[in-house]
Amino acid sequence: MSRFSFIADKDEYRFFSKDCLDAEESFRKSFDSCVKLVRTAVDAAVKWVYATDKNLSATSDNLFDLIADKNFQRTFGKDLADKLHYCRTAGNQAIHNEREFTADEAARCLQNLFEFVCTIDKLYGKNPPRETPASSELLQTQLCGLKLNTPIFAASGTFGFGEEFADFVDLKRLGGVMVKCTTLKPRRGNDGVRIAETPSGMLNCIGLENPGVEKFLSDTLPRIKDRMTVIVNISGSSVEDYAALAKLLDVDGVAAIELNISCPNVKDGGIIFGTDERAAASVTSAAKRSTSKPVIVKLSPNVTDITKIAKAVESAGADALSLINTLMGMEINIDTWRPTLGNVTGGLSGGAIKPVALRMVWQTAQVVNVPIIGMGGIRSARDAIEFLLAGAMAVAVGTANFADPSITMTIADDLSTYLRRRGLKNVSELVGKLKT
Numbered sequence: 001m002s003r004f005s006f007i008a009d010k011d012e013y014r015f016f017s018k019d020c021l022d023a024e025e026s027f028r029k030s031f032d033s034c035v036k037l038v039r040t041a042v043d044a045a046v047k048w049v050y051a052t053d054k055n056l057s058a059t060s061d062n063l064f065d066l067i068a069d070k071n072f073q074r075t076f077g078k079d080l081a082d083k084l085h086y087c088r089t090a091g092n093q094a095i096h097n098e099r100e101f102t103a104d105e106a107a108r109c110l111q112n113l114f115e116f117v118c119t120i121d122k123l124y125g126k127n128p129p130r131e132t133p134a135s136s137e138l139l140q141t142q143l144c145g146l147k148l149n150t151p152i153f154a155a156s157g158t159f160g161f162g163e164e165f166a167d168f169v170d171l172k173r174l175g176g177v178m179v180k181c182t183t184l185k186p187r188r189g190n191d192g193v194r195i196a197e198t199p200s201g202m203l204n205c206i207g208l209e210n211p212g213v214e215k216f217l218s219d220t221l222p223r224i225k226d227r228m229t230v231i232v233n234i235s236g237s238s239v240e241d242y243a244a245l246a247k248l249l250d251v252d253g254v255a256a257i258e259l260n261i262s263c264p265n266v267k268d269g270g271i272i273f274g275t276d277e278r279a280a281a282s283v284t285s286a287a288k289r290s291t292s293k294p295v296i297v298k299l300s301p302n303v304t305d306i307t308k309i310a311k312a313v314e315s316a317g318a319d320a321l322s323l324i325n326t327l328m329g330m331e332i333n334i335d336t337w338r339p340t341l342g343n344v345t346g347g348l349s350g351g352a353i354k355p356v357a358l359r360m361v362w363q364t365a366q367v368v369n370v371p372i373i374g375m376g377g378i379r380s381a382r383d384a385i386e387f388l389l390a391g392a393m394a395v396a397v398g399t400a401n402f403a404d405p406s407i408t409m410t411i412a413d414d415l416s417t418y419l420r421r422r423g424l425k426n427v428s429e430l431v432g433k434l435k436t
């Protein structure tokens with residue numbers, strides 16, 4: 001049955017309803033022609049809106065201009081206007097055979113068209129459609145007392161302080177931004193080469209470069225706190241460092257604290273705490289005693305049995321766990337016989353580590369009751385869904401942000417399309433549903 005059937009018989013929409021149905025029908029035959037037909041349907045529907053809404057006046061024949069028009073964007077919202085822009089750009093690429101489209105991309109175009117048509121019907125329709133859950137409702141969830149608009153976070157160290165991504169991402173739509181690691185004193189980071197590309201991933205040894213907590217509190221936090229849910233990632237070289245940071249950050253605008261006890265790239269980057277059960281527990285309880293905020297503990301994969309550390313920090317009071325941090329790796333330049341990275345070794349992240357991360361999330365979810373934020377190589381909604389099925393309540397996207405700064409939004413859109421297609425009402429229905 002067609003999602004667009006609610007407009008099929010309504011006379012007022014005959015100008016664009018057949019185009020919508022054709023676009024959807026073509027999905028089964030060819031993703032490229034589906035994308036082309038979505039563009040046709042979007043164009044027809046935009047023209048219909050201009051002809052119908054007396055508050056809108058067309059100042060151009062160009063459909064891109066009509067979508068970018070201020071009044072149009074005020075009526076439909078910038079987010080939806082951007083989605084229509086995406087459909088038109090994709091449609092043009094398909095028409096000019098510039099590239100081939102995937103099932104996910106075609107589904108995303110159809111989903112955008114569907115949202116547009118639903119909004120049209122809400123604004124101008126005589127009989128509003130039977131409510132299917134809006135994308136926002138599908139993805140809303142909770143994690144240690146925090147209300148999340150989506151279960152998709154940006155992973156620490158890969159998303160700056162979030163504001164750098166504001167042109168590409170609706171920051172409020174993220175579950176939260178785990179901002180760049182903060183330490184008590186400013187850090188310059190490691191010398192020499194800090195990043196190297198690897199097959200399906202990257203090695204980094206940034207070395208926790210950051211301006212220090214004082215500057216974060218005085219300069220950065222006031223700028224970003226109303227723009228996103230801020231999770232502050234902290235690192236130290238002693239239990240006292242973590243406790244002091246947690247206390248200093250117990251302020252308005254910080255939603256939660258993430259303890260980085262797993263940075264493999266500096267001697268005092270917390271890894272010592274992340275690989276020893278007792279040390280992990282003591283740093284967790286010290287942080288918990290020092291703050292009223294939820295404490296998320298970020299686990300290292302560079303251990304023999306991650307579940308032991310997970311259980312230890314849960315017993316010590318962790319409100320949630322995030323896993324995994326990067327895997328220790330290295331690369332050698334065979335011309336110079338020297339290591340590629342200034343630090344010799346670095347942390348491996350990206351697609352290459354996804355199977356390891358997924359396995360660790362699944363194993364950990366069997367033994368703890370606190371929520372897990374899964375991460376490691378997530379590049380698509382499909383990856384995110386795997387982590388949710390394995391038992392993660394939410395996911396974080398890291399390295400993939402470097403290749404596509406708006407990837408978190410694509411993942412959110414594609415995740416809602418998947419939920420709709422499966423007839424699910426909320427993303428939580430996926431959590432831990434792996435059948436073994």
Ligand SMILES: Cc1cc2nc3c(=O)[nH]c(=O)nc-3n(C[C@H](O)[C@H](O)[C@H](O)COP(=O)(O)O)c2cc1C
Binds near residue numbers: 180325400
């Ligand atoms: C360049 C870079 C910097 C990172 N910095 C931090 C950091 O400061 N604190 C932290 O907890 N994790 C840091 N990470 C680890 C990521 O947050 C994430 O746990 C890891 O990269 C796995 O996810 P991914 O494969 O999606 O990137 C960093 C990763 C990269 C690639």
